[in-house]
Amino acid sequence: MKSFSYERARTPAEAAALAARAPAASRFIAGGTNLLDLMKLQIETPAHLIDVNGLGLDRIEATAMGGLRIGALVRNTDLAADERVRRDHGVLSRALLAGASGQLRNRATTAGNLLQRTRCPYFYDVNLPCNKRSPGSGCAAIQGSSRSLAVLGASASCIATHPGDMAVAMRVLDAEVHTIRPDGGTRTIPIADFHRLPGDSPHLETALEPAEFITAVTLPRPLGGTHIYRKVRDRASYAFALVSIAAVVQRDGTGRLAAGGLAARPWRTDTADAAMASGSKAAAEALLAGAKPTQENAFKLVLTERTIGAVLAQAKG
Amino acid sequence: MEDTSHPRINRRELLVYGAGVPVVAHCEAAPQETNAMNPAPVPHVESAHRVSLQVNGKARHLELDPRTTLLDALREHLHLTGTKKGCDHGQCGACTVIVDGRRLNSCLTLAVMHGGAQVVTVEGLGTPAAMHPMQTAFVKHDGFQCGYCTPGQICSAVAVLDEIKQGIPSHVTHDLMVRPMSSADELRERMSGNLCRCGAYANIVDAISGVAGGSA
Numbered sequence: 001m002k003s004f005s006y007e008r009a010r011t012p013a014e015a016a017a018l019a020a021r022a023p024a025a026s027r028f029i030a031g032g033t034n035l036l037d038l039m040k041l042q043i044e045t046p047a048h049l050i051d052v053n054g055l056g057l058d059r060i061e062a063t064a065m066g067g068l069r070i071g072a073l074v075r076n077t078d079l080a081a082d083e084r085v086r087r088d089h090g091v092l093s094r095a096l097l098a099g100a101s102g103q104l105r106n107r108a109t110t111a112g113n114l115l116q117r118t119r120c121p122y123f124y125d126v127n128l129p130c131n132k133r134s135p136g137s138g139c140a141a142i143q144g145s146s147r148s149l150a151v152l153g154a155s156a157s158c159i160a161t162h163p164g165d166m167a168v169a170m171r172v173l174d175a176e177v178h179t180i181r182p183d184g185g186t187r188t189i190p191i192a193d194f195h196r197l198p199g200d201s202p203h204l205e206t207a208l209e210p211a212e213f214i215t216a217v218t219l220p221r222p223l224g225g226t227h228i229y230r231k232v233r234d235r236a237s238y239a240f241a242l243v244s245i246a247a248v249v250q251r252d253g254t255g256r257l258a259a260g261g262l263a264a265r266p267w268r269t270d271t272a273d274a275a276m277a278s279g280s281k282a283a284a285e286a287l288l289a290g291a292k293p294t295q296e297n298a299f300k301l302v303l304t305e306r307t308i309g310a311v312l313a314q315a316k317g
Numbered sequence: 318m319e320d321t322s323h324p325r326i327n328r329r330e331l332l333v334y335g336a337g338v339p340v341v342a343h344c345e346a347a348p349q350e351t352n353a354m355n356p357a358p359v360p361h362v363e364s365a366h367r368v369s370l371q372v373n374g375k376a377r378h379l380e381l382d383p384r385t386t387l388l389d390a391l392r393e394h395l396h397l398t399g400t401k402k403g404c405d406h407g408q409c410g411a412c413t414v415i416v417d418g419r420r421l422n423s424c425l426t427l428a429v430m431h432g433g434a435q436v437v438t439v440e441g442l443g444t445p446a447a448m449h450p451m452q453t454a455f456v457k458h459d460g461f462q463c464g465y466c467t468p469g470q471i472c473s474a475v476a477v478l479d480e481i482k483q484g485i486p487s488h489v490t491h492d493l494m495v496r497p498m499s500s501a502d503e504l505r506e507r508m509s510g511n512l513c514r515c516g517a518y519a520n521i522v523d524a525i526s527g528v529a530g531g532s533a
Contacts, residue, residue, distance in 0.1 A: 032425060032430070081485045086494060102509075106420060107422070237506050238509040
C-alpha cells in the first residue's frame with residue numbers, strides 16, 4: 001500500500017470540504033472493504049484518507065412521504081435486517097443478503113456499496129491496459145476473457161459491469177441518492193442517473209462531482225406486491241452475479257424489474273416493465289433490446305430470459 | 318507500464334492539500350509546534366497515529382502507521398498470532414475477528430479506524446485450559462485438518478450463532494419475517510466467507526450445529 005495521511009471528518013459538510021482540498025488525491029473511507037483491497041493492489045493510490053465512520057449517518061428513519069431514509073453509513077447487515085426493509089422492501093433485503101459474505105456485510109456501508117468498483121479481471125491486473133484504471137490505455141477485456149462482462153450499455157472503451165446487488169434492488173425501488181457538496185449545497189440524484197455508462201470516459205463511474213459526499217439513500221413508499229431477487233452465479237454463495245433480477249410483481253402479473261450483471265449500471269427499461277405481464281420472453285426481449293454481447297458472454301441473454309422466467313414463476317407461487 | 322489511474326496532484330493542489338494536513342495532527346497525534354511568524358511551507362505529516370483498543374479485554378495502546386490493518390496490528394504489534402493472514406484481500410476469512418460484537422475481515426480494515434473498539438480474537442475466546450464451547454466442538458468433531466483457517470472459522474462461527482440469535486436473516490432464510498433457525502443450510506450459507514482448503518466443511522458444520530443445539 002502507498003503511504004497516505006489520515007484524518008476523521010466530524011460532519012458530512014466537513015467531509016466534503018476536506019476532500020475538496022485535493023479531490024483527486026483524497027478518498028472517503030467507511031467500511032473500506034473494497035477501497036483497501038484496491039489500495040493493497042495499488043489500483044487505488046490515494047494520498048489522503050478521510051474517515052467518515054463517525055458522522056452518525058447510521059440510522060434508518062421513516063420519511064414524511066411514507067418511505068425510508070437510509071443513512072449513508074448504515075451497514076449492509078443492518079439494512080438487510082431492518083424490520084421495515086424486510087417487510088416493505090423485501091427485494092432490497094434479498095439483494096443485500098445475496099451479496100458478499102457475513103463478515104463483509106457487517107462492514108460494508110450503503111453509500112460504499114453504491115460506489116464499489118467493477119470486478120472486471122483486467123481492471124484488477126495492473127500489467128494490462130484498462131481505460132477505467134488508466135484512461136487512454138485501452139481495453140484488454142473486449143478481446144479477452146469477457147464471460148462475466150457487460151452485454152448492454154458498453155462502449156469500445158469499456159465493457160465492465162457494476163458488480164453490486166444492492167443497487168439493482170434500489171433501481172427497481174426507484175431510490176434516490178442524497179449528497180452534500182463542498183460548498184454545503186445538497187442535491188438528490190435518482191438512482192437511475194447515479195451510475196454512468198462508460199462512453200469514452202469509463203473512469204468516471206457515477207454522477208458524483210469531485211468531493212461530493214453521499215449522506216443518505218431514500219426509498220419511496222412501499223410498492224406492495226411480491227419482492228424477489230434472483231441471483232445466478234458460479235457458486236451458491238459468496239460470488240458475483242452473472243445475471244441477477246430484482247423484481248416487484250403485483251397480483252395481476254404487472255410490476256417492475258431490473259437486472260444486474262449486464263451493464264455498468266443496474267438495467268431497467270419501461271418497455272420491459274410493461275411487458276412483464278406478457279411473460280418472460282417478452283420482458284427479456286424488451287429489457288435486452290440493443291444488447292451487444294461478446295462471443296463469451298452471449299449466454300447472458302438466454303440466462304436473463306430464463307432468470308426472468310424463474311422470477312415470474314416464483315411470483316405466481 | 319506506467320499507472321496513470323489517478324490524475325497527478327498538481328503543484329497548487331499539493332499546496333492546498335498540504336495546508337489542510339494539520340487537522341491530522343490536531344485530531345490524532347501530539348500537537349505540532351507552530352510558529353505563526355514562520356509557518357512551515359509544507360507541514361509535516363504525522364506518520365504515526367495513536368490508537369487505543371480493548372483486545373481480549375485488555376487495553377492496548379499502539380502507535381501505528383495509518384496503513385496498518387487491524388490484522389497486522391494484532392499479529393505484528395500485539396503478537397497475537399492466532400488470527401491468520403490467508404489471502405489478505407477479504408476472500409478467505411482466515412483473519413476473521415469479532416469487533417464490537419460483530420465479525421469482520423481484519424485484513425480489510427485499518428487499525429486507526431477502530432480507536433476505542435472491543436476486539437476479540439481466538440485467543441480471547443478461550444485458552445487451552447478453558448476452551449470456548451466452539452473450540453471444544455471443533456476438536457470433538459474434527460473440524461479442521463491443517464488448522465490454518467480454524468481461528469477464523471471459530472470466530473466466525475461464534476458470531477454466526479449470535480447473528481441467528483439476533484434474528485438477522487441470510488440468503489437462504491425462507492421467510493424474511495420469520496426468525497431464522499440454525500439449520501445446516503443456514504450455517505453453510507453464513508459461513509461461506511470462511512474457506513477451508515483442506516475441505517473440513519462437513520465437520521465444521523457438525524461442530525457449529527453441536528454448539529447451536531447445546532450438545533457440544
